[in-house]
Amino acid sequence: xxxxxxxxxxxxxxxxxxxxYAQETPQDSAKVxxxxxxxxxxxxxxxxxxxxSTAISTFSAKEIQKQNPISAAALLQRVPGFAVETSxxxxxxxxxxxxxxxxxxxxxxxxxxxxxxxxxxxxxxxANADNFFRVDNSVSRLEALRGGSGSIYANNSPGGLINFITxxxxxxxxxxxxxxxxxxxxxxTDLNLGGAxxxxxxxFNVGGFYRTDDGIRKTGxxxxxxxxxxxxxxxxxxxxxxxxYYKKLDDRNTFYLPIPLLQDGNTLKEFPGxxxxxxxxxxxxxxxxxxxxxxxxxxxxxxxxxxxxxVDVVGAEFKYDLGNNFTVLNKTRYTNIDMNYTGIFPAxxxxxxxxxxxxxxxxxxxxxxxxxxxxxxxxxxxxxxLGFWAIDKKMNNFVNDxxxxxxxxKGNVTAGFYKSNWKSTQYWNWSNILTTATDRPELLNLVDxxxxxxxxxxxxxxxxxxxxxxxxxxxxxxxxLNDVYLNLDYNITDAWSFNGGxxxxxxxxxxxxxxxxxxxxxxxxxxxxxxxxxxTTTADDNMSVLGNQYTYWYYDVNKVxxxxxxxxxxxxxxxxxxxxxxxxxxxxxxxxYNNMTNLSQIKPVLTNQLEIGYKYYSRTFDIAVIPxxxxxxxxxxxxxxxxxxxxxxxxNTTNIGVEIEGYTRLFNNxxxxxxxxxxQNPKYKDFKGRNADGSTFDYDGNLVRRMPKFYFNISPxxxxxxxxxxxxxxxxxxxxxQNEGNTDDNILPSFTEFGAGMSYxxxxxxxxxxxxxxxxxxxxxxxxxxxxxxxGNIRMARPIMGAAARASITLDF
Numbered sequence: 001x002x003x004x005x006x007x008x009x010x011x012x013x014x015x016x017x018x019x020x021y022a023q024e025t026p027q028d029s030a031k032v033x034x035x036x037x038x039x040x041x042x043x044x045x046x047x048x049x050x051x052x053s054t055a056i057s058t059f060s061a062k063e064i065q066k067q068n069p070i071s072a073a074a075l076l077q078r079v080p081g082f083a084v085e086t087s088x089x090x091x092x093x094x095x096x097x098x099x100x101x102x103x104x105x106x107x108x109x110x111x112x113x114x115x116x117x118x119x120x121x122x123x124x125x126x127a128n129a130d131n132f133f134r135v136d137n138s139v140s141r142l143e144a145l146r147g148g149s150g151s152i153y154a155n156n157s158p159g160g161l162i163n164f165i166t167x168x169x170x171x172x173x174x175x176x177x178x179x180x181x182x183x184x185x186x187x188x189t190d191l192n193l194g195g196a197x198x199x200x201x202x203x204f205n206v207g208g209f210y211r212t213d214d215g216i217r218k219t220g221x222x223x224x225x226x227x228x229x230x231x232x233x234x235x236x237x238x239x240x241x242x243x244x245y246y247k248k249l250d251d252r253n254t255f256y257l258p259i260p261l262l263q264d265g266n267t268l269k270e271f272p273g274x275x276x277x278x279x280x281x282x283x284x285x286x287x288x289x290x291x292x293x294x295x296x297x298x299x300x301x302x303x304x305x306x307x308x309x310x311v312d313v314v315g316a317e318f319k320y321d322l323g324n325n326f327t328v329l330n331k332t333r334y335t336n337i338d339m340n341y342t343g344i345f346p347a348x349x350x351x352x353x354x355x356x357x358x359x360x361x362x363x364x365x366x367x368x369x370x371x372x373x374x375x376x377x378x379x380x381x382x383x384x385x386l387g388f389w390a391i392d393k394k395m396n397n398f399v400n401d402x403x404x405x406x407x408x409x410k411g412n413v414t415a416g417f418y419k420s421n422w423k424s425t426q427y428w429n430w431s432n433i434l435t436t437a438t439d440r441p442e443l444l445n446l447v448d449x450x451x452x453x454x455x456x457x458x459x460x461x462x463x464x465x466x467x468x469x470x471x472x473x474x475x476x477x478x479x480x481l482n483d484v485y486l487n488l489d490y491n492i493t494d495a496w497s498f499n500g501g502x503x504x505x506x507x508x509x510x511x512x513x514x515x516x517x518x519x520x521x522x523x524x525x526x527x528x529x530x531x532x533x534x535x536t537t538t539a540d541d542n543m544s545v546l547g548n549q550y551t552y553w554y555y556d557v558n559k560v561x562x563x564x565x566x567x568x569x570x571x572x573x574x575x576x577x578x579x580x581x582x583x584x585x586x587x588x589x590x591x592x593y594n595n596m597t598n599l600s601q602i603k604p605v606l607t608n609q610l611e612i613g614y615k616y617y618s619r620t621f622d623i624a625v626i627p628x629x630x631x632x633x634x635x636x637x638x639x640x641x642x643x644x645x646x647x648x649x650x651x652n653t654t655n656i657g658v659e660i661e662g663y664t665r666l667f668n669n670x671x672x673x674x675x676x677x678x679x680q681n682p683k684y685k686d687f688k689g690r691n692a693d694g695s696t697f698d699y700d701g702n703l704v705r706r707m708p709k710f711y712f713n714i715s716p717x718x719x720x721x722x723x724x725x726x727x728x729x730x731x732x733x734x735x736x737x738q739n740e741g742n743t744d745d746n747i748l749p750s751f752t753e754f755g756a757g758m759s760y761x762x763x764x765x766x767x768x769x770x771x772x773x774x775x776x777x778x779x780x781x782x783x784x785x786x787x788x789x790x791x792g793n794i795r796m797a798r799p800i801m802g803a804a805a806r807a808s809i810t811l812d813f
Contacts, residue, residue, distance in 0.1 A: 034058070034663070035573065035617040041115070041143040041163040042153055044414035044487040045405060050617050053499050053567035053577040054149055055081065055626045057661060057676075059142040061167070064135065065810065066727075066759070068770045070801075072130045076162065077731060078713055080659035080676040081146040081628075082109075085706075085781035087798045089215070090224055091131045091307055092255045094782075097159025098147060098609070098630055099655035099682030101704045103637065103785070105129065108159030108585055108605075110150070113247075114166055116315070116333045119397050120422040120479060121156060124589050125640070126341045126391045127424065132311050133164065134249065137176045137192040138207030138230045140167040146659070147609045147628065151561040151583025152485055152501035155420070158561075158583035158607040166245070168234055169194035169203030176207075180808040185214035197233075206231040215254055216801040218439070220284030221304045226251030228311075240320035240327075249311035252304070255343040256280055258784040258796040260350050260384070260437060266735075266749050268780055268797060271350075271437070273382075276778045277802025279439025281386055282306075282344045285373070286435055286443050289388050291468050292526055294519035294543040299429050299469060301342050301390045309339040329403040337395040345387035347642040348787040349794045350437035356383050357446065360460045361538075366450035372443035372464035382437035383444060385466060387642055387786075390429045397422040411490040411497070420481040424589075428473035432466045454532055462528055462539035468521075471643075472544040477511035477589050499565040499579075507557040507586060513593055515547040553596035557604055559584050578612045591636040601650075603634040620669075623662040630655045631685075637740075642786045649689065651740075653704055655682035660712075670719050677712030684740065699740045706748070706782055708734035723762065729755040738783030738797075745790060751779030753800060766810040776803045 037049040039056055049056065057079045059067075069075035073086045073093035085094040085104075094104035102108060107123035111133060122129030143163045150157040173195030180188040192207030208229035215223025232245035259279060260271040270276045287303035315333035322328055351359065357367035370377045403416040435441035443464030451458040462468060485503040492498055520541050521534035534540050565579035585605040595601045613626040637649040657680025664673050682704040690696050703709070711734050717727035731753045738746040754777070757770035773779075777800070784796035 034622045039143055041161050042145040042149040044489055045412055050575045050615055051567060051569060053565035053579055055146040055611060055613060057144045061140055072133060072135050075135060078676060079144045080661045080678050083708060083711060087781040087800045089254055089256050091253045092128050093130055099680045099704060099707050100159050101707060107588060110154040110157035110161055112161060112163040115163060116331050116399055119335060120420050124424050127393055131307055131309050132337060134228050136209040137190045138167050140165045147611060148579050148581055149501055149563050151581060152487060152503045152563055155481055156585045158585060166230060167194055167205045169196060169205045171196045171199055175813050178808055178810040180806055182806040183804050184216050187212055201236055203234045216804045217256055217280040218278055219254055219280060219282050223254040243317040245315050247313040252306050252308045254282055254306040257345050258798045261795050261797050263793045263795045266747055268749060268795060273438040275439050276799050277776050281441055283440050286433060286441055292521060293469060294521060294545045303342055305340055305342050307341050309337055312336045325407045327405045332400040335397045339393045341391040343389050345389050345786060346784060346796055347385040347387050347432055349791040349796050350382040350384045351791060353380050353383055362448045366448055368447050368449050370445045372445050380436045384435050384437040386433050386435055388431045388433050391426060393424060393426045395424040414487045416485050418483040423478045425476045428471060429469055430471040431468050433464050434461055434466050456535050457538050459537040462537050465539050467542060468540050469543050472516055472546050474514040474546055475593055480508040482506045495569045497567045502562045505557060505559045510554045511592060512550045512552045513596055515549040516544045517547055519543050519545045551596050553599060555599050557586050559604060573616055573618050575615045581609045583607045605635050606633040620665040626659045628657055651687040652685040653682060654685050655680055672717045675714040679710050681709060682707045702740060702742045703737055705738060705740050706736050708736050710734040724760055726758040748780045748783060751777055753777050753779050764812045769805060769807045771805045773800060773803050
């Protein structure tokens, strides 16, 4: 499995397609010409891309189809300015916009569907925005805006807007059906249908997918299993339209966390017994948890459930021409989410068997390891303590965006009121388990052989658990957002335009946290094995119990965001623009929780951004070059460590860089090349303070953690014939540091990942084979943000997935 021959798979499949079918019709170009593209995201009204004074990337449904991304995060890797970590699996990935650091998720961008948020805050604890969204054939196009006017048209989005726009029906009945399989047990079916119920009046579209697979990393169970359905109805009025829609998502996805690797200088290599490309600690043998609770009852969990959101969305959109150049647009949506989240989080690096026994309080060689399943005595070289983290979240969000637009000879004015109420209630129950430090791990028990089985502290585990429910958390956060905004587009001349926008945010946040106490099961009357009491094990010595005292907190945000821009269209194909924007991000959930007894420590993150761009769009060549500069104040770092504590630090940053995005067709459209890249230098400013242990730190001028200075993607494609197409993609991710101190033992080396594929178009049928990471590169996207501990040259890090191939057949009708 380790050294898959992706080229052999692709060649075999494509040769079969070539021999079985004759050439009939030309295959669509991979890229829709940008010169006439219309964009709506971050603009008061639809306008041509070249006339928009924003940094915006667009992807049509055909482009998304040809890229065939394995996840939403993989698609967003094609956007300059977005540094995307895709190693978490299909969901739970991280996106950093223009060098803005964070604990992860989508903290400084807003992910939207049809102009409204997937969920108001995309960076709640364990609730990354991509948990609640899937890319399928019901997506019409993607518009990805960086910086700019993001803070005017959405909350907490100074880094940008990611807007997935769904398909709508037309007078012509159309559909797309797709089946897909892979080298990792994938079976996926996509279907989208759209048309008119009443010609010119009532239109419908319905689409969705169902998928099951074993996962590229081997879990021993179905790593991904579920799907979604989306539908909408649109009724066209004489002067407008009404649209209603519904989405149901019910999907289970395994979340992949760091694994052990060996550091050799600036290179990370495989740890003995652990396949860096296909191995994971998230394995069937350690997948069940069933433990008594200090407060009574039992807590059970199944790792196979992974990240399991159940999402229901209902919404409506109304637009009407009021006359006298006035129009009204209202968008409303209600989202309800019930999510169970279960993942395996390493609690530091592996230990030798002797060192872990010593750490557990066993002296000398008086230790014995055995398999929790069966009881056989074993002598592992290395053992690993793992966090078995379970989180339940119940979330809802009601949002309404009301806009009035007035058009006049030289431009238009848009005024809007945005209202959003949202709530998230969560319950955590975390335990630690002991396993072999291998992929396909086995649960281990550890005992002190200098004691008898009836002695106090004889066992350091309970059925493989070293710390039973050591952390419980019951908390809630609510947001009530009340924002008004105004945007002006003014055409000074036919070629020269001005844009200005302002947003006033009067937002209120409140929540609570339930206090906890410590207890054990020594006097519970329960036994560990039917004979011995819990006094014989240390696994229950630090159990958490939820109390009956609540700490309530309240925080309000009173901020103004604004932007000023100008765009000069040199001619039909060339334009330059400049934009300054000032925005903010409200404190995140973990910052509130950690400081709820003293909220004066936290402040909204303030951002200033300046960008100057040049755009050239033609039928055969596109290029956008956008230098930018940004500053941030009051940035909070809130990684949750493996012991349940939080980093809780605050910093300022600066960044200067340039984004490049382009596309070209050469040799009479035989060769097509798409490319994007980012060069930047994000650094900490005035980042000094004191650690939790009392030591001081000074990170002023250091490179921001997890941020590469240089990353790019290039994908050449060859139209071998009108029907036959092949492509190669190259994704380069530069060197980074895992920690703020930029120490050599926390280097994340640069890596280059290659993909390749071929497709064949037979009339309305498309056959395709897509390979990812075809050279089995060990590419590290992050270290272990929950623990900086290392053992010798052992490093915990999260690599990208190993080589894999997918084959699909798509029918357009």
